[in-house]
Amino acid sequence: MSVVREELGPSLPQLIEPRWRALSRGRRIAAVVVVVGAVLVLAAAYLVATSGSLKTEVVRGDGVAFNLVHRRDFNPVKPHAGELLRLEGTLPGASGAHEVFAVKPLTVPPYTGDISSAYPLLATRRFAELKAADPQVSYRGEGRARLNESTIGYELVYQTRRDGKLLYGKLFFIAPTPAAGQPQSRAGLELSLLAERSGQTPTATSVGADVLLNNPLRSLRFGTKRP
Structure with a gap:
């Protein structure tokens, strides 16, 4: 059962899940690679800026x-x-x-x-x-x-x-x-x-x-x- 009140509409995971399921396996892998790459870039930039x-x-x-x-x-x-x-x-x-x-x-x-x-x-x-x-x-x-x-x-x-x-x-x-x-x-x-x-x-x-x-x-x- 959703913990989001009905008047507020569907939650973000509920909105994303149908679109995610509609993607082919190749596109899912590509999306994961893009997200992971972005996280790594941000992490590297943070380390450069803060540690030195x-x-x-x-x-x-x-x-x-x-x-x-x-x-x-x-x-x-x-x-x-x-x-x-x-x-x-x-x-x-x-x-x-x-x-x-x-x-x-x-x-x-x-x-x-x-x-x-x-x-x-x-x-x-x-x-x-x-x-x-x-x-x-x-x-x-x-x-x-x-x-x-x-x-x-x-x-x-x-x-x-x-x-x-x-x-x-x-x-x-x-x-x-x-x-x-x-x-x-x-x-x-x-x-x-x-x-x-x-x-x-x-x-x-x-x-x-x-x-x-x-x-x-x-x-x-x-x-x-x-x-």
Whole structure:
């Protein structure tokens, strides 16, 4: 007995069954092949877009050790001046948007109280530097940011234009949590994320959510051991 109420008409299987039975054996096989092929293509595309064959990188610099995980197609390239690590790549798919993830050593300005009190001043200084180097840079916000369950820092959000393309950027300021009874170190890391506008990064605040930037950003840990 059908579980579909009579006033709603026949169910989808009831509609399809007569047409399926009317097909010859050859056409049934062909239809199954087409459906299975489509599923495999979609599955392959999903794996390419979401997995990317992750690998681990461990980098030490200026006494601050860190490690992270990134996709194989997000390529390590020669770091720019002052950088400890630089990754560059293009988003899989039609957009081909270029993205960059870079890590620099950071010295937090002197502060009193919690280290978070120093981050707003640091963000103001860094934005002024960005603006001086590129007059097209526009401020898009800042505030406390949680990278993962063990790392909380501060982010500065901005945008600019290069070669006619709209670029969104974020700077994250983070420092390792000291061991119990130890003072907070002023040595930390500055993470720089830059992405061309795309379907996966439609706004400045969405930088870091796509398949390339999300892995290194969310997986970064201080020290050399993965959790």
